[in-house]
Every structure is written in structure tokens, then in C-alpha cells.
Amino acid sequence: VPSSDRSLPLLHDILTSQPNDAYRVVAQGIVPDETAEIVENVRTWVHMGVDLILTSGGTGMGTRDRTPEAIAPLIDKPAPGLVVAMLTSSLAITPLAALSRPVAGIAHSPSGDGTGSIIVTLPGSPKAAKENLECLLKVLPHALELAGGARSRTTAVHERLQRGEDGMKGIQEAVVQHKHRHEAPEPAAHSHAHPHTHSHHGHSHEHGHHGHHAPRPRTLVSQDPSSAIASRQRKSPWPLISVRDALSLIFQHTPISPVQTLTVEPSLVGHVLADDVFSSINVPNLPSTNIDGYACAAALSPPGVYKVVTSFPTSPLPEGTVYRINTGAPVPPGLDACIMVEDTEVVSRDESGEEKEVRFLAQVEKGENVRREGSDVKTGEKVLSKGDVISSVGGELGTLAFVCKRSAQVHRRPTVAVLSTGNELRDLQDTSTPSSTSAGSANFHGIPDSNRISLISVLENLHYNVVNLGICGDTMEETKAKLKRGAEQADVIVTTGGTSMGVGDLLKPCIERELGGTVHFGRVAMKPGKPTTFATLPAHPMAPSRDPTLVFALPGNPASALVTFFLFVLPSLRKMEGRREDEWELPRIPVTLTSTVPLDPRPEYHRVQIRPTSSGLKAFSTGGQRSSRTVSLAGANGLLELPASKEGDVERKEGEVVQCVLIGELGPAA
Numbered sequence: 001v002p003s004s005d006r007s008l009p010l011l012h013d014i015l016t017s018q019p020n021d022a023y024r025v026v027a028q029g030i031v032p033d034e035t036a037e038i039v040e041n042v043r044t045w046v047h048m049g050v051d052l053i054l055t056s057g058g059t060g061m062g063t064r065d066r067t068p069e070a071i072a073p074l075i076d077k078p079a080p081g082l083v084v085a086m087l088t089s090s091l092a093i094t095p096l097a098a099l100s101r102p103v104a105g106i107a108h109s110p111s112g113d114g115t116g117s118i119i120v121t122l123p124g125s126p127k128a129a130k131e132n133l134e135c136l137l138k139v140l141p142h143a144l145e146l147a148g149g150a151r152s153r154t155t156a157v158h159e160r161l162q163r164g165e166d167g168m169k170g171i172q173e174a175v176v177q178h179k180h181r182h183e184a185p186e187p188a189a190h191s192h193a194h195p196h197t198h199s200h201h202g203h204s205h206e207h208g209h210h211g212h213h214a215p216r217p218r219t220l221v222s223q224d225p226s227s228a229i230a231s232r233q234r235k236s237p238w239p240l241i242s243v244r245d246a247l248s249l250i251f252q253h254t255p256i257s258p259v260q261t262l263t264v265e266p267s268l269v270g271h272v273l274a275d276d277v278f279s280s281i282n283v284p285n286l287p288s289t290n291i292d293g294y295a296c297a298a299a300l301s302p303p304g305v306y307k308v309v310t311s312f313p314t315s316p317l318p319e320g321t322v323y324r325i326n327t328g329a330p331v332p333p334g335l336d337a338c339i340m341v342e343d344t345e346v347v348s349r350d351e352s353g354e355e356k357e358v359r360f361l362a363q364v365e366k367g368e369n370v371r372r373e374g375s376d377v378k379t380g381e382k383v384l385s386k387g388d389v390i391s392s393v394g395g396e397l398g399t400l401a402f403v404c405k406r407s408a409q410v411h412r413r414p415t416v417a418v419l420s421t422g423n424e425l426r427d428l429q430d431t432s433t434p435s436s437t438s439a440g441s442a443n444f445h446g447i448p449d450s451n452r453i454s455l456i457s458v459l460e461n462l463h464y465n466v467v468n469l470g471i472c473g474d475t476m477e478e479t480k481a482k483l484k485r486g487a488e489q490a491d492v493i494v495t496t497g498g499t500s501m502g503v504g505d506l507l508k509p510c511i512e513r514e515l516g517g518t519v520h521f522g523r524v525a526m527k528p529g530k531p532t533t534f535a536t537l538p539a540h541p542m543a544p545s546r547d548p549t550l551v552f553a554l555p556g557n558p559a560s561a562l563v564t565f566f567l568f569v570l571p572s573l574r575k576m577e578g579r580r581e582d583e584w585e586l587p588r589i590p591v592t593l594t595s596t597v598p599l600d601p602r603p604e605y606h607r608v609q610i611r612p613t614s615s616g617l618k619a620f621s622t623g624g625q626r627s628s629r630t631v632s633l634a635g636a637n638g639l640l641e642l643p644a645s646k647e648g649d650v651e652r653k654e655g656e657v658v659q660c661v662l663i664g665e666l667g668p669a670a
């Protein structure tokens with residue numbers, strides 16, 4: 001590993017371990033020793049309003065050392081004091097420091113408000129870079145305040161962006177490190193700022209399982225759509241991350257919806273309880289019976305003839321008298337058993353035909369057929385738990401009503417905006433384009449938008465609020481306008497299409513470059529769904545207390561869109577809606593294969609129908625699994641979770657048991 005590769009994680013660690021989380025690394029990358037590329041990165045970061053930009057390497061006297069020359073023209077206000085401080089501290093350690101040629105200063109932001117980013121070029125050696133940074137840390141906080149201080153006063157939007165979407169107090173910082181081209185193990189990946197460089201070092205800070213220091217990769221990574229087509233990125237700059245890492249980034253950025261009090265009525269179905277529910281009453285609140293018959297005092301009621309009273313007694317019944325009672329009714333005080341009507345016969349009736357006397361044919365025991373007070377639910381007993389879903393089966397809603405709860409504390413249901421992107425798409429019901437069933441016409445002009453109709457139906461059936469954003473063409477203008485509307489109206493935006501490498505694939509650049517959003521990942525090692533993208537948009541400046549909007553930019557291929565919806569979007573919504581952590585993801589169940597399925601070099605989610613049989617659950621493949629084949633989802637209620645193929649492991653055979661993600665209801669018995 002070239003030495004310069006080690007500086008970046010070291011600088012990152014020093015910055016993120018400063019007290020009060022004063023620094024947050026919002027972008028980092030490795031570029032070759034090319035002036036143009038150094039300038040491009042640093043300039044973009046200045047435009048983003050990053051507060052501190054550090055470079056490491058290229059400050060020496062070698063022929064390839066060009067960093068100071070690249071950076072100097074970007075600096076509007078040189079800060080020779082910082083340079084002297086660094087050189088002085090290094091010279092105290094080694095006279096070789098005299099060969100270093102650092103520059104430092106402020107590059108003004110294009111906003112023209114006089115604020116700017118502080119840029120410092122550090123040496124390439126990890127040890128020297130560390131020493132220099134540590135020396136600067138004594139003065140940087142004050143310098144940063146002076147250089148960027150006015151920003152927070154000028155506009156709220158700017159401050160919001162500058163402070164990051166979590167509103168964390170602190171200073172954003174970016175590290176651009178450059179290294180010699182001949183050292184680059186993956187030249188293509190290094191030709192752009194690369195947010196996941198740490199993966200080369202085995203410690204993946206980016207994936208964020210390690211607490212709050214995880215930096216979010218921010219901008220610069222996406223293709224600049226204004227660049228000439230021929231000079232477009234020819235390799236995706238987005239690291240291919242695992243489904244597990246993708247989920248952990250999603251959960252890290254998914255907030256839990258606020259709590260509200262709602263009326264107990266059928267529209268509560270789908271909501272998740274935000275609190276345990278305790279009964280404040282006894283059920284039944286009086287001793288009552290669960291039969292039709294006669295209430296009596298068991299000890300005084302051997303088989304024999306009794307007078308019948310039919311109105312609820314207000315004073316103790318005289319001996320030899322019983323009270324006629326119906327299921328659910330309270331048992332009068334002093335009586336302790338009920339005999340079923342089947343164990344009695346009528347002895348005499350009055351003029352109106354009403355029974356006067358009955359004969360008990362059997363002996364009732366004390367307590368027989370009596371529901372004691374509180375025997376179903378006692379005052380103070382927990383009947384439902386925080387995290388329980390009010391299901392459409394009805395049990396939870398019934399329970400709330402049963403214990404007389406008129407309202408419940410639940411999490412607000414997330415609102416999801418759904419957008420289809422693509423110039424080729426037509427609304428299915430747009431009658432200006434004939435459908436294949438209309439007389440005389442075989443061709444629908446364009447591609448019918450099938451993703452939106454599927455996604456909206458799944459969401460509505462799961463009781464989410466849906467905003468239908470319609471279809472937008474592949475232009476930056478339209479995409480930006482739609483996403484903005486989504487961010488205003490929804491907690492989560494789901495788009496399909498425009499995620500890959502094509503000219504019209506604008507989602508990532510739009511999110512990053514136009515909307516100040518952060519793309520947390522842009523590719524996932526899975527089939528289908530490789531270009532799946534997850535991002536957050538900063539909270540609206542007019543509603544800064546709102547959480548950032550989550551954006552799932554799903555691939556356009558219909559099977560990819562739906563599979564990634566179930567694997568990524570739904571788990572995020574299940575966290576947001578307040579479910580318990582072990583219920584965020586959809587359940588995995590073991591199923592037996594009814595046919596042999598091939599393994600793909602990518603981990604694959606193979607659509608199947610799961611059906612119950614006398615020998616357990618069986619999986620029936622839906623056939624060809626190409627991502628464009630929407631029909632592969634017809635009838636599917638499961639996704640086989642297949643591992644990537646390896647040498648000697650290329651299929652799962654008929655009869656083998658495989659884990660399967662349950663995405664729908666079980667199919668008919670087979």
C-alpha cells in the first residue's frame with residue numbers, strides 16, 4: 001500500500017475524534033497527480049460550502065508534486081501564517097521539512113458573501129500530515145469561524161446545507177488526497193473523487209455500523225450531466241456494496257415517525273402503537289355469565305322447582321327463586337352460579353305464556369358459568385405492547401375497544417411520493433396513445449408506466465399515504481421539480497429509472513448537484529437491482545425541524561424496481577412507522593425448491609410463489625428472471641435469497657431448502 005493511502009484514514013480519525021464532534025468528514029477522495037483533477041475536486045467542494053478542505057501529498061520537490069500549484073490559483077486570501085505554523089512545527093522534528101512547499105488560505109464561495117472554505121495542503125507522509133494537522137487544530141476552530149462565520153447569518157438554506165442534514169453543530173471538512181497515477185491499483189476508480197476509499201484499508205468507516213463518526217459521502221461522485229457525452233464517466237464511481245451494508249446505511253438514516261393520538265376506528269389499521277396499552281377497567285366490570293339460563297345461589301339450588309324472576313333484582317332474591325339470564329349479562333349480587341337452559345324444563349306459565357316456574361335437572365357448582373369481575377382483563381393489565389401493529393386481522397382494534405379505549409398513541413404513517421422517470425414512458429390510461437386492446441391498433445406508443453401502478457398499489461395496501469408524482473421526462477429541470485415537490489409533501493420519495501450509466505440517468509446528479517442531497521450508496525451487489533440508489537435531501541429550510549427526506553432511486557427495470565422496493569424501501573418504512581427492530585426487514589422463511597435454479601455471479605433474488613403443502617412450504621419459480629420481465633412478478637409472493645455462484649457451487653437443486661423473503665400472502669395450497 002503506498003504511503004499516501006494511509007494518510008487519509010489517519011486524518012479522518014484525527015478530525016472525527018476531536019471533542020464535541022467539531023468536525024464531520026463530508027467527502028473524501030483520491031485523485032492522481034493531475035492539476036485538473038485536483039482543481040476540479042477542490043473547486044466543487046468550495047462550491048458546496050465545505051468549511052475546510054485538506055489535501056495530502058504532492059507538496060514536495062519531486063517532478064510530480066503539483067498540489068500547491070493546483071491549489072494556489074483557487075485561493076483568494078492566502079494565509080501564510082498557517083504555512084509558517086506548519087513548517088515551524090515540522091522543522092522542529094526534521095530539517096527535511098524545509099523541502100515541503102505548503103500553501104493555505106481561503107477560497108471564496110461563489111455566493112459572493114465573502115465567506116469561504118479554508119484550504120490547506122498537507123504533506124503526503126502520514127506522520128508529517130498528522131503532525132501538521134495537529135499543529136493546525138489549535139488555531140483552526142477560530143479561523144473557521146472567521147472564514148465561514150457570516151454564512152450562518154446570511155441564509156438559512158446555506159446554513160442547513162453547511163451543517164449537514166442532521167443539523168449537527170459542527171464544521172464540515174473534506175479531505176482530498178492525491179496520489180501518483182502509477183501507484184493506483186484501480187486507475188479508473190481513482191480518476192474521480194471516491195467516497196469509499198477506505199475499503200482498501202479494510203476498515204470501512206463509510207458503512208456506518210460503528211457509531212456516529214461515520215462520514216456521509218457527499219457529492220462530487222455523480223456524473224456531471226453537463227459534461228460532453230464522450231467525456232462521461234465510463235465506469236460507475238459508486239462502490240458496489242452488499243445488501244447488508246446497504247440496509248445498515250438505510251436504517252442509519254431512517255428516522256422514526258412522530259407520535260400522534262388517533263381515534264380508535266377502522267382507519268387506525270396499519271398504525272403501530274407508540275406505547276404499551278394498559279386496561280384501566282376490569283373486563284367484565286361486573287360478574288356476568290356466558291350462557292343463556294338461570295342465575296342462582298349454587299348451595300341453595302339443588303335439582304328441584306324454582307320460581308323465575310325476569311327483571312334484574314334490586315334486592316336479594318328470596319330462597320327458592322332464580323333469575324333468568326342471557327349470555328353476557330351481569331349476575332345479580334348474592335347469586336354465584338348459572339345453569340344452562342338445556343339443564344332445565346318449564347313447570348308452569350302465567351296467563352301471557354311467560355314462564356313462572358322451572359325445574360333444575362342438574363346440580364350447578366358455585367362459580368359455574370360465571371365470568372368473574374376482571375377475569376378477562378384486570379385493571380392495570382397490559383393488553384397491547386409498544387411496537388404492535390394494528391392489523392387488518394382485527395384483533396388489536398377489537399382489544400382497544402374491548403378495554404374502552406377511544407383513542408390510541410400511534411406513530412404517524414409515513415407519506416411516500418412515487419415518481420416514474422423516462423422520456424419513453426406513457427401513462428397507461430392516457431387515451432391519446434391507443435392500447436393494445438383498443439380496436440384496430442396493436443401498438444401503444446412508448447412504454448406503459450408499469451412501475452408506478454405496482455408501487456402505489458403495494459403502498460396503499462400497506463396503508464401508507466401516497467403522493468403520486470406521475471411521470472417525468474429525463475431532464476434535470478423536470479426531475480428537480482418533481483423531487484422538490486416530493487420533498488415538500490412526503491417523508492420518502494421512491495423513483496424508478498434513471499439510476500444507471502445512460503445519458504438520461506439523472507437521479508444521482510440531480511440529488512447531489514441540484515438539491516444538495518447526499519447519496520449514501522449508488523450500487524448494490526445484487527440481481528436484480530444493481531444501480532439501486534439511496535440518498536437523503538436536507539430538511540426543508542422553512543421546516544428545519546422536519547427530518548431529511550429519504551430518496552430511494554430504484555432501477556427502472558420493473559422487476560428490479562419491485563424487488564428493491566421490498567428489500568430496501570419497505571424495511572425503511574417499517575422502521576419509520578415505529579416497528580420493533582426485528583420486524584424492520586420482511587420475514588425470511590425456509591422453502592423447498594420444486595425445480596433446480598441456477599446461481600448468478602451476483603447474489604440473486606429469484607421470484608417464486610410459495611404455496612403450503614402437506615410436506616411444508618414449497619417454492620414454484622415464476623420462470624425467466626430477466627429484470628425487464630415484469631411477468632416474473634405476477635403471482636410471486638416470495639424472493640429466494642440465493643448466494644452468488646462460486647466455482648463448484650452453481651445451482652440450488654430441486655428438493656433443497658432455501659431461505660425466502662416473504663413479500664405477500666401465502667399462495668393456494670399445492
Ligand SMILES: Nc1nc2c(c(=O)[nH]1)N[C@H]1C(S)=C(S)[C@@H](COP(=O)(O)OP(=O)(O)OC[C@H]3O[C@@H](n4cnc5c(N)ncnc54)[C@H](O)[C@@H]3O)O[C@H]1N2
Nearest residue numbers: 420447449450451497498499500501505530555556557560
Ligand atoms: N452501462 C451500463 N448499463 C446498465 C447497467 C450498468 O451497470 N452499466 N446496469 C443495468 C441494470 S442492472 C439496470 S437494472 C438498469 C437500470 O437502469 P435505470 O435505473 O437507469 O433505468 P432506465 O434506463 O431509466 O430504464 C430501464 C428500463 O426500464 C424501463 N422502465 C423504466 N421505468 C419504467 C416504468 N415506470 N414502467 C415500465 N418500465 C420502465 C425502461 O423503459 C427501460 O427499458 O440499467 C442497466 N444498464
Ligand code: MOO
Nearest residue numbers: 528529530560627
Ligand atoms: O440490477 Mo439490474 O436490476 O439486474 O437489471
Ligand SMILES: [Mg+2]
Nearest residue numbers: 421422497498
Ligand atoms: Mg430512463
